[in-house]
Amino acid sequence: MKKTPHYQEYLQILEEELLPAMGCTEPISIALAAAKARELLGATPERVVLEVSGNIIKNVKSVVVPNTGGLKGMEAAAAVGITAGRADLGLEVLSHVTREEAERVKAFLEQCEFTIQPNRGGKIFYIRVDLSGGGHTASCEITDFHTNLTLLVKDGEVIFRGCGEITGGDDQTDRSVLSVQEIVDFINCVDPKDLRPTVGRQIQYNTAISQEGMTGKWGAAIGRTIRQIHGENDLAARASAAAAAGSDARMSGCEMPVIIVSGSGNQGMTASLPVIEYANALGASEEQLLRAVALSDLITIHQKTPIGRLSAFCGAVSAGVGAATGVAYLHGGDFKVIAHTIANALAICSGMICDGAKPSCAAKIASAVDAGLIGYHMYLNGNQFRSGEGIIKKGVENTIDSVGRLARMGMRETDNEILDIMVGN
Secondary structure (H helix, E strand, O other), X not given: OOOOOOHHHHHHHHHHHOOEEOOOHHHHHHHHHHHHHHHHHOOOOOEXXXXXXXXXXXXXXXXXXOOOOOOEOHHHHHHHHHHHOOHHHHHHOOOOOOHHHHHOHHHHHXXXXXXXXXXXXXXXXXXXXXXXXXXEEEEEEEEOOOOOEEEEEEOOEEEEEOOOOOOOXXXXXXXHHOOHHHHHHHHXXXXXXXXXXXXXXXXXXXXXXXXXXXXOOOOOOHHHXXXXXXXXXXXXXHHHHHHHHHHHHHHOOOOOOEEOEOOEHHHHHHHHHHHHHHHHHHOOOHHHHHHXXXXXXXHHHHHXXXXXXXXXXXXXXXXXXXXXXXXXXXXXXXHHHHHHHXXXXXXXXXXXXXXXXXXXHHHHHHHHHHHHHHHHHHHHOOOOOOOOOOOOOOOHHHHHHHHHHHHHHHOHHHHHHHHHHHHOO
């Protein structure tokens, strides 16, 4: 089959997006910046200053940081990054922390002076870690996305200065090449071996943490609760439970890695785990599973691109919609089915807010998957939401643009109010 016009770009987007991460990505990004600054400092810090944007505060406040003995918050994320992080490992910066190193985190928090200050520069995603100790200073800045180092400073001298772009930086593939029609065409023509290194790893990693969330005592046990309510025979419930269970574990400090999508482990799990559950139930081949999960990933990324990495709009919505398109594909759905599934699902749950990373994310994930599946089954039964009904527009791309506008612009003040509520203002 003839390759699509942006075949290589689509593969590159998957490679850029489907990254391994251990722990919630916002605290992990703080740990990464702290580890890099500590590497530059070359001494044990005596003082740590964290300058962060509001969305970072929101997404770090209530989530357990891995390898800290159950600690939450920005100080814990920075402390473990400083004492035991490996900056060269990116979002797996905490994956090699030993038990002895983890035990030193609390002592470091007690001995070191920490200051947290809000960034007033207007960026949605901003992290800066300033360290001082041993007669030296060092700083690391990350902006716009989780691994985008934009400034390194040692003793007042700029060591490195990079660029910060909402689209992902100059070295990132232009996401404007994405469209629902070409995504479907790409999925139909892609060579499965081109998907195995990225999507295959996503299936492996995310399945493992979902199983851990379902069997271990993590978070609010949303995944297990759904299974208990609906039993083993309800496939749709098993699909939403699988995604929720992964989040149960991840939000509560599970040290297993996940594969992220759009900078989010929760979105990476939501986009993949329901599709995996359906593929297993339907007896789908490995090739069909790879294609269906890749479709879900790309539809998720396409929706998230106009929204941005962080927003008052819950990213699980985009991923739940993506998962429903993967399920539709497994059942033989073509572009028309997939387009209507997207529009129907977005009409149902586009008002869900993001009030930070925490155990209740698992329940929001389940709701998003349910909405996606309702949108799919609506169309199968000859029903749909139509243009002019709320934010739905004629044409799936116009509907995606509407939601992007709502999330990026319309919910700015909502984001501020959420943060004020969370910090007690």
